[in-house]
Amino acid sequence: MRPVWKGMLSFGLVNVPVTLYKATRSKTISFNQLRKSDFSRIQYKRVAGDGAEVPASEIVKGYKLSEDRYVVISDTDLESIAPKASRQIEISDFVKLDEIDNRYYDSSYYLVPDQGAGKAYALLLQGMTEANVVGIAKFVLRNKEYLAAIRPADNIITLSTMLFADEIVSAKELENDLPSNVDLSEKELNMAKTLIDSLITSFDPSKYQNEYHKQVMAMIETKAGNEMTVSTPVDTSPYFADLMSALEASMAAIKKTEAKKKSTRKPKSKSA
Structure with missing residues (x-):
């Protein structure tokens, strides 16, 4: 390294x-822009407001003060500080x-x-x-x-x-977008706590995969081999009309999963 x-x-x-x-x-995937007809790479030119192309030697740095006012800063200015x-x-x-x-x-x-x-x-x-x-x-x-x-x-x-x-953006800048004066019933809060407690585990970063990155790379490899497969993702996330329904359904799903795990475990063999 x-x-x-x-x-x-x-x-x-x-x-x-x-x-x-x-x-x-970094696991970011970057794409180049190509012309559709022959796949030649798109290049960009630096142009001024009048449309004229500007060579690199004629370009300076400017800090915008208002719509038509700039302070020009040279490399020497920046080097000095x-x-x-x-x-x-x-x-x-x-x-x-x-x-x-x-x-x-x-x-x-x-x-x-x-x-x-x-x-x-x-x-x-x-x-x-x-x-x-x-x-x-x-x-x-x-x-x-x-x-x-x-x-x-x-x-x-x-x-x-x-x-x-x-x-750091202060949370106060978003306080108008945050919920306020929300009444939470004891039943709702207890159900939420129970749900949270049931999901507490040790943090294992390897458990969480970048699925989108893997899917994009798999698609690229497939297309590179002149094969094309299209799969339609299925949205399995339920829609709930209210908070209590979501909490109760989450708890039921967890209990169902735990029961399924228990039923699939092999019974320990008894010693002779």
Whole structure:
């Protein structure tokens, strides 16, 4: 795997040489646009408001102030205020894991110790694990400054880039779209709690598959082999007229499934 960044992870006076690797792989499927008649690839030209094509050398960056007013920003302007490239991730604070709202987490990476840094790395990893804390740091990656959360997971130190506070949309902005003054009967609430309790299990991420991605890839492979199959998905989701009906039907379905599982289990053989 190709490293993304190399440098020093530090807390207090302890420095740990580390390498940063991406912890995720994108599963996005992208398509090119083609001309239907001969499948030649569509290309785009940069044109101005008058329709004239503009060469790359004539294009500048502009920040829109109003419909016909822009502030022109040059590459030199941006370079003058760009964060200085750094090979340091310095943990400034440790906070309790449950104090961080999950909305702040963005992209995930692994921090791997460089040669000779094993002991210091293990010290930080175990220390954070036992204290159940997350390290908060800032660092520069590809000329951009990031806020980051350093935390242990599966015997490795992970780094999650984080959104800044002003990037989080407050729930108050949507309060007019949220239900208010809703009367819930005790029967409805108890039924909902029972349903929720019956569905509680341990989280197993491998249990959840990207079915759409698999179907698209299967279709592509089939069409690439000059074979075409069309399947019509069947909507099996029931429609319920009211909340109680939905809760009761969900409970009945779960009980039916559990009863079916019990009936299909083989009885244990009796020992002679």
